[in-house]
Amino acid sequence: MTRYAAEVNQLTAAWLGRTDGSGVLSGAGLWPLLAVLAWSADEPGRGELAGAVGLPADECMDAARDLLKEVDDLDGVDAALGLWAQEAAHVRPEWRDTLPAGTFGELTGDASTDQPKLDAWANERTHGLIERFPVQAGPELMLTLATALALRTTWERKFSDEPWQVADGVWSGRRLAGLSRTTPEAGDLRVTDSAAGPLTLTRVAGDNGLDVHLVLGSPEAAAGDVLAAAVPLVGPGSGSGSDGLVDGAALLESGEVSPWPGVSTVSAPRPGLVLKTPRFRVSSLHDLLRQAEVFGLRTVASGERGHFPAIGPVPLRVDQARQAAVAIFSATGFEAAAVTAIGLRTVSLPVHSSRAVAVSYDRPFGFLATHRSSGLVLFAGWVDSPDDWAPPGEGSRPAARPGVMRERLPRPDGT
Structure with missing residues (x-):
């Protein structure tokens, strides 16, 4: 693939x-x-x-x-x-x-x-x-x-729907929606010993090249371990004999099925595989x-x-x-x-533990220009109409004294 x-x-x-x-x-x-x-x-x-x-x-x-x-x-x-x-x-x-x-x-x-x-x-x-x-x-x-x-x-070979009364185990007494079928491909069943204990795998073939493998371990094995152990056993090179796998045909020939989870033998008209599973x-x-x-x-x-x-x-x-x-x-x-x-x-910005005071001159305000060491006030002014911003070179005037003392100061004689 x-x-x-x-x-x-x-x-x-x-x-x-x-x-x-x-x-x-x-x-x-x-x-x-x-x-x-x-x-x-x-x-x-x-x-x-x-x-x-x-x-x-x-x-x-x-x-x-x-x-x-x-x-x-x-x-x-x-x-x-x-x-x-x-x-x-x-x-x-x-x-x-x-x-x-x-x-x-x-x-x-x-x-x-x-x-x-x-x-x-x-x-x-x-x-x-x-x-x-x-x-x-x-x-x-x-x-x-x-x-x-x-x-x-x-499925290449469909199942029959039928009620299934399970006799033993955690599903004992339940009436399940059972699926069953009999096929000649005993080799679709494979068993092996793994790190998770004995495993039984059954391939259910789809008609478009897709398969589903049903996996069963021993009752005491953890489900995650059973599935993890099965993953490397379902590839194209995982046939009978590889990774210790033994297929159903070999099991029928030997008659040794008792160690493998869920596996038994039953009477049938011809050799093959009888599969039962819940929907x-x-x-x-x-x-x-x-x-x-x-x-x-x-x-x-x-x-x-x-x-x-x-x-x-x-x-x-x-x-x-x-x-x-x-x-x-x-x-x-x-x-x-x-x-x-x-x-x-x-990513969240860093959170600072210190605090600072803030001030905003967002309405008319005055200013004082002083001589630092003496405290002499050199200029005083009031800003009530600050300049609008304009990009440099687009008619902005020099900012020598923007907004300062825009009103004409009165002469000493009051005129």
Whole structure:
């Protein structure tokens, strides 16, 4: 698919390893944003972001552009980039022009205007699966950069919908919306020992080159660890025999199925794979700053200075970083979407603890010109009609005594 699959998967596995594994997430939706920020940042944030991306920082912008294009070109997948900024952010045109092709819009700083615009983009780009943009608009949101990723596939072999009464485990006694099917491809089932313990993986093939792998670990294994361990096992080179994987055909031949989670043997007219799973819809909203160190965001989301000089002269830091994601597994197919957004704000000006007095001569006033050592008043005057400003050379008169003693002083005789 793309030369950056390994780097994206590495980020996904690292993210999974720091979560409880529940819900749904997309490392592919986040990775291009981190790459753009890495290219745009200065040190030390630049190095931290590049470390999360897995590439040198000066390669990251090209990589973000290539990944989004290659993902968008996949059958059944749509990928999009969006950038919105307030005029006050003074985004450099040359920086914007280096970004992957996408939507570029303006922010007003008014949430009642900006939020519906961002929400509409998320809804449109995910075909209605995600209705709300994950970053909150408002006066402090100077710039937001986002990706939208939407996937849809129809199963090559559909499932049957049926009630499923689970006998054991935490779902015991529940009547689930079950899906079942029998296929001849026993090799779609694979098992292996991993750092998270024994794993069972089952591939469900879509008709447009997209697959969904169902992963089961032992009951005591942490969900995040199970998923992180499964990530490197679903690539194109991960067949039976690689990474200790054993497929279902080999299990049938050996008859040794008891150590593997969820695996058993049943009577059937011919060899193959009988798969049962519940229908599901899961959704998540992730606050990425809670795991800032995993994504290289710790430095660029803190401090008293800006971190992105390539974006523009206004000092900016990351203020929000969130992902909204949803996945739906049904009898006929699978669809999923994620909108990932990072919001930047201006760095607050330093707060001074001292106080000063201020004065403003904003109405008629007088003045005295004195001799310092003696206190002699040399000139006294009153200003009640100061000059209007005019650019030099445009008819302004010499300012020798502007506004001073404009009235003719009376002579000693009173005339």
